[in-house]
Amino acid sequence: xxxxxxxxxxxxxxxxxxxxxLEGGNRNTMLLIISSSxxxxxxxxxxxxxxxxxxxxxxxxxxxxxxxFVVGIVNFLMLAVQHGDASTVIPIANMSFVxxxxxxxxxxxxxxxxxxxxxxxxxxxQLFYLPKHNELLECQNTI
Numbered sequence: 001x002x003x004x005x006x007x008x009x010x011x012x013x014x015x016x017x018x019x020x021x022l023e024g025g026n027r028n029t030m031l032l033i034i035s036s037s038x039x040x041x042x043x044x045x046x047x048x049x050x051x052x053x054x055x056x057x058x059x060x061x062x063x064x065x066x067x068x069f070v071v072g073i074v075n076f077l078m079l080a081v082q083h084g085d086a087s088t089v090i091p092i093a094n095m096s097f098v099x100x101x102x103x104x105x106x107x108x109x110x111x112x113x114x115x116x117x118x119x120x121x122x123x124x125x126q127l128f129y130l131p132k133h134n135e136l137l138e139c140q141n142t143i
Contacts, residue, residue, distance in 0.1 A: 010090070010093065011090050013077075014077060014081055014086055014089065014090035014093065015086055015090065017030065017077070017078055017081050018081040018082075018086040021078070021081065021082045027075075027078050027079070027082060030078065031071070031074060031075060031078065034074065035071065035074075038070070077089070077093050080092075080093070
């Protein structure tokens with residue numbers, strides 16, 4: 001259930017970003033506003049989840065590293081939707097779970113269960129199928 005909600009929210013973010021860029025929004029300004037909301041949202045979540053808001057050195061390192069990854073993800077997603085079709089870019093961005101499936105196994109955080117053996121090839125095939133499918137649809141629409 002959480003995966004479905006995360007995919008829907010990421011898709012909504014990608015589409016709304018594309019809309020903002022098409023309306024002439026500045027990518028860097030959008031990123032600054034969005035990242036500010038993450039800070040506030042993260043603080044509220046921490047307070048509600050932990051019943052306090054305390055930053056330790058361990059949390060600060062995690063926050064810094066996570067922030068670098070998130071800014072990278074969002075910046076490249078915004079670049080991709082700025083220069084590409086949202087119907088192609090967003091599904092490919094949602095396929096990042098193919099990598100997320102393998103990294104925890106490589107780091108020995110998780111075991112490669114039978115369910116993952118089935119998921120990996122199916123999700124990998126989707127990654128290569130979606131862009132080609134969208135190109136076919138675009139060709140059909142021009143005829």
